[in-house]
Amino acid sequence: MTHKKMRTALGAGLLALLLAACSGDETNDNTGSINDGQSGEGLDTHTQSEVPEAAEGDSEIGFEMNSEGEVEKAEDVPPEEEEEILSLFDKYISTFNEKDIEGYLQLLRTGDGYFNEEEERAALEEVFESFDVEREVKLKTINEYKEEEAHVFANLSLTTTDSESGTEVTRTGRQITVFHLVEDKWKIASVHFMADPE
Numbered sequence: 001m002t003h004k005k006m007r008t009a010l011g012a013g014l015l016a017l018l019l020a021a022c023s024g025d026e027t028n029d030n031t032g033s034i035n036d037g038q039s040g041e042g043l044d045t046h047t048q049s050e051v052p053e054a055a056e057g058d059s060e061i062g063f064e065m066n067s068e069g070e071v072e073k074a075e076d077v078p079p080e081e082e083e084e085i086l087s088l089f090d091k092y093i094s095t096f097n098e099k100d101i102e103g104y105l106q107l108l109r110t111g112d113g114y115f116n117e118e119e120e121r122a123a124l125e126e127v128f129e130s131f132d133v134e135r136e137v138k139l140k141t142i143n144e145y146k147e148e149e150a151h152v153f154a155n156l157s158l159t160t161t162d163s164e165s166g167t168e169v170t171r172t173g174r175q176i177t178v179f180h181l182v183e184d185k186w187k188i189a190s191v192h193f194m195a196d197p198e
Contacts, residue, residue, distance in 0.1 A: 071153050074145040081150070082142055085179055088186050089152050092177065093135055099128050109180055109187035132161040138172075148181040149189075156193070172196045 088107060095104040101124050108115040127133065136157040144151035154177065159170040173195040180189040 073141045077142050077145045085150050107188050109189045134159045150179045152177045
């Protein structure tokens with residue numbers, strides 16, 4: 001069986017994803033600043049100050065595909081952990097779609113090297129003032145699992161509608177959502193999105 005490793009190496013803000021979706025620009029790498037990708041270059045679903053040093057060295061963000069082109073599910077994921085992680089992922093999608101900023105922020109790992117709560121709140125408020133946004137999950141699976149870290153792979157469809165002009169743009173792509181176990185609770189540590197070619 002032939003395997004192909006596909007890697008995402010993205011970091012930018014929620015605004016970058018939405019601006020890119022509206023402009024139709026392609027994916028580029030970014031450094032993780034909220035200001036990256038303001039021209040629509042970067043694609044990700046969050047702001048994030050920077051990637052923690054430990055995360056940079058410990059694991060690659062990516063996914064394995066088998067010869068049929070399907071993403072490989074991680075082995076040996078405890079059923080109760082799988083249920084909790086995938087439930088949290090569903091909540092991450094629903095709170096975003098419902099514009100529930102406070103509920104959404106509670107799911108994130110914050111602090112040095114992770115999400116900046118104030119920047120994230122400001123970015124979400126700005127986006128929700130300008131756009132109606134709907135994310136739809138086409139497929140999801142835990143594709144990497146360790147004792148205190150899990151990666152959820154998902155195929156997503158993102159539809160943005162400009163509140164003023166009514167212009168609607170839909171982009172599809174693949175996303176890796178990285179979860180860390182923090183004080184016995186799973187939190188979203190980073191999110192990496194790669195748009196499908198148009």
